[in-house]
Amino acid sequence: MANTEHEKPRPKKQRRSGELRENDAAAAERRRRIDAERRQLPAWAARDKLLALLQQHRTLVLVGETGSGKTTQIPQFLLAAKFGKSSGSKGAVPDDGADEGAAAGPGPGSARTAATAPAAGGHRAYGGGQCIAVTQPRRVAAMTVARRVAEEMGTKIGQQVGYAIRFEDVTSPATRIKYMTDGLLLREALVDPLLSRYRVVVIDEAHERTVHTDVLLGLIKGVQARRGDDFRLVVMSATLDAARFVDYFPGAVAALVRGRQFPVQVLYTARPEDNYLDAAINATLQVHGEEPEGDVLVFLTGQDEIDSAERLLKDRLSSLPAAARMAGVVGAAAELPGEEAAEGGGGGVEGGGGGPAAAEAAAAVGGRPRELLVLPIYAALPPEQQMKVFEPAPPGTRKAILATNIAETSITIPGVRYVIDTGHVKARDYNAKLGLESLAVVPVSQAQARQRSGRAGREGPGKAYRLYTEADFSQLAATTPPEITRCNLASVVLQLKAMGIDDVLGFDFMDPPPRTAILRSLELLFALGALDNSGKLTEEVGLRLSRLPVDPMFGRVLLAAAELGCGVEALAVVAMVSADNVFHTPRQKEAEWRAARLKFLSREGDHLTLLNVFRGFMELPKESHKARTGWCSDNFINIRALRKAEDIYTQLVRFMGHPCPPGLGLPLATCGDETTPLRRALTAGLFPHAARLQPDGSYRVIATGRQVFLHPSSVLLERKPDCLVFNELMHTTRTYARDATAIEARWLPELAPAFFAAKASAATAGVSAAGAAR
DNA sequence: GGGTTAGGGT
Known part of the structure; x- marks a missing residue:
């Protein structure tokens, strides 16, 4: 994430007595200003109503539009109303329901609780739970919102208000409001299935429907x-889908808090565009040529597309005479959306939104910039290049930001007044029947289009140009299907099993995933030895895998590695594959990055190549930021991804090596430069993804018989070993196996006997055999 | 012979 890189630790305040009064005066003034700001927020006006609703209902579904202040204010209201309080003091809601859960007898999870909760003896006393948890889908949000709220409350971060994200826990026993990622709360639920330390859980950004949110x-x-009246849930959503949540939770009540978004004028094209990339470039040039100042945000689908759009735009700009660049001349070839429809007017506050006329009036202030700065932004872009989009455009210039959907929710770019929406997005999908992920450009949903348009109205009235017709818009799906219905569920199913929820197929999901996806995951977990014949979690493998914060197949690699004496290497490899792709491969510099990669290349495969990169990075002086960034940029390595791999590595080392429990207490030996133990460990976890070479140069997945191709990024592309294991299948133009390592076929029946045993001879002969063993 | 949207984990 772009912002993470620039989070600086706050400078320690040196308070000498002479400065004290001045500082205090400044601080008091600051508090006064913050307080005044708070009172202006729409959420403030709704305070009493919301608290009253929550006295009477166990679930409150709060639709808070952008700018309502819900994320920062609601938790403070809850705290002030004693929903989160120090132990002992009586709250606004009586505590006498505290024993209901226990009285109701053991529900799902109690057996596992007894086995894993720190305090042995079954139920922990959740009556003591007095904290308010507020979940966010993203780490940066949890961190920044917590800091803001601590400031508003005049406390130090980590005291009354804190946050917890992976790798970082800034809370203390005094913490009453805890901002955290949804994934982290899910992890906590693993050892504390009743969420006993929380009096209230607030699920923020619920409309995003991340896998973690849904679980x-x-x-x-x-x-x-099971907990009864001592527990409250607040579901906060930015869109008007409250009914779904209200229907799902018994006795839930909904409330709406208006936002403070400026009106955005939405324009559609009169006719469908046959090339949205061309249309986007034309539209950008026309906005630049005709509209008053304000930056342009263009939504495209991926890195390649952004790179080529950048080139095309720059070419078009440089071919124009300097005088024409600033005038409307460039619009000749463009046909900007003509039909208009006001949208989001309801989101406007004072005076009910303004509409197109107000937009024109406000936007007309200021002149038309001359120069257009073209800036790309996507997650894989090196941090220093990412930062450029946050710098304000110099006087007389305008920024055109070419973005993926990173700019939809994850980052907010100041200065944007114009949005160009191509109406497309690259989305991941999962085909459970084939065990296949795919990545394809698909039309956005209406909700997504609205989210994009809204980005034009953060700082003032704006305009959104949709490069499709209004009729096309009306045909779009209302919302994007929840992620849980289109992803691999191995981890989710394992977590549920670990929480004692044995009937995963019967679990009450808000939107149930496809049955085949759950069945697939159960089969995989069984093959890995995480589940026994009756579908129960096994102590030896299943329980351990559920504790490891990595994909179950990789977790299995780690357990095998501990036995095979290559724990250190396997941890590094698993950390690397669990992070994002570390290789930066700009198309224009192909020769350079290929040359740079040579020094890490292992002829045994991609996993060992990744190990070499990790080792190279770890050899650098850790305290020298300069050495590290220099090394990464010289080698076309994404430093953010590598830092994350390093964090995961550290976390895994601590966890694997730590005595059990809470760790796994497994030995961490090294195999040095010997690769066989590591490749065998990889085989022991990735065997469902073993494949044999076919005469035509493609591969056949042994477990399924499916034909796949080695991904062009693989270091094995030329060598084409007879047998390999790979991380994942991805369907783009063809079905590709990514991240592969050469193995010996005879290891398969040896390392995964239950999976390959009966058909061992057939498997080694390359015949698709083990499919039946599933 | 050819290519990785965005998030997230005790």
Whole structure:
């Protein structure tokens, strides 16, 4: 994430007595200003109403539009109303429901709780839970919002208000409001299935429907049934889909808090565009030529597309005479959306939104910039290049930001007044029947289009140009299907099993995933030895895998590595594959990055190549930021991805090596430069993804018989070993196997006997055999 | 012979 890189630790305040009064005066003034700002927020006006609703209902669904202040204010209201309080003091809601859960007898999860909760003896006393948890889908949001709220409350971060994200826990026993990622709360639920330390859980940005949010919603529904009246749930969503949540939670009530978004004028094209990339470039040039100042944000689908759009735009700009660049001349070839429809007017505050006329009036202030700065932004872009989009455009210039959907929710770019929406997005999908992920450009949903348009109205009235017709818009899906219905569920199913939820197929999901996806995951977990014949979690493998914060197949690699004496290497490899792609491969510099990669290349495969990169990075002086960034940029390595791999590595080392429990207490030996133990460990976890070479140069997945191709990024592309294991299948133009390592076929029946045993001879002969063993 | 949207984890 772009912002993360620039989070600086706050400078320690040196308070000498002479400065004290001045500082205090400044601080008091600051508090006064913050307080005044708070009172202006729409959420403030709704305070009493919301608290009253929450006295009477166990679930409050709060639709808070952008700018309502819900994320910062609601938790403070809850705290002030004693929903989060120091132990002992009586809250606004009586505590006498505290024993209901226990009285209701053991529900799902109690058996596992007894086995894993720190305090042995079954139920922990959740009556003591007095904290307010507020979940966010993203780490940066959890961090920054917590800091803001701590400031508003005049406390130090980590005291009354804190946050917890992976690798970082800034909370203390005094913490009453805890901002955290949804994934982290899910992890906590693993050892504390009743969420006993929380009096209230607030699920923010619920409309995003991340996998973690959806699983949490399901778990909390069960928690509510068992904890009774001492527990409250607040679901906060930015869109008007409250009914879905209200229907799902018994007795839930909904409330709406208006936002403070400026009006955005939405324009559609009169006719469908046959090339949205060309259309986007034309539209950008025309906005630049005709509209008053304000930056342009263009939504495209991926890195390649952004790179070529950048080139095309720059070419068009440089071919224009300097005088024409600033005038409307460039619009000749463009046909900007003509039909208009005001949208989001309801989101406007004072005076009910303004509409197109107000937009024109406000936007007309200031002159038309001369120069257009073209800036790309996507997650894989090196941090220093990412930062450029946050710098204000110099006087007389305008920024055109070419973005992926990173700019939809993850980052907010100041200065944007114009949005160009191509109406497309690259989206991941999962075909459970084939065990296949795919990545394809698809039309956006209406909700997504609205989210994009809204980005034009953060700082003033704006305009959104949709490069499709209004009729096309009306045909779009209302919302994007929740991620849980289109992803691999191995981890989710394992977590549920670990929480004692044995009937995963019967779990009360808000939107149930396809049955085949759950069945697939159960089969995989069984093959890995995480589940026994009756579908119960096994102590030896399943329980351990559920504790490891990595994909179950990689977790299995780690357990095998501990036995095979290559724990250190396997941890590094698993950390690397768990992080994002570390290789930066700009198309224009192909020769350079290929040359740079040579020094890490292992002829045994991609996993060992990644190990070499990791080792190279770890050899650098850790304290020298300069050495590290220099090394990364010289080698076309994404430093953000590598730092993350390093964090994961550290976390895994601590966890694997730490005595059990809470760690796994496994030995971490090194195999040095010997690769066989590591490749065998990889085989022991990735065997469902073993494939044999075919005469035509393609591969056949042994477990399924499916034909796949080695991904062009693989170091094995030329060598084409007879047998390999790979991380994942991805369907783009063809079905590709990514991240592969050469193995010996005879290891398969040896390392995964239950999977390959019966058909061992057939498997080694390259015949698709083990499919039946599933 | 050819290519990786965005998030997230005790």
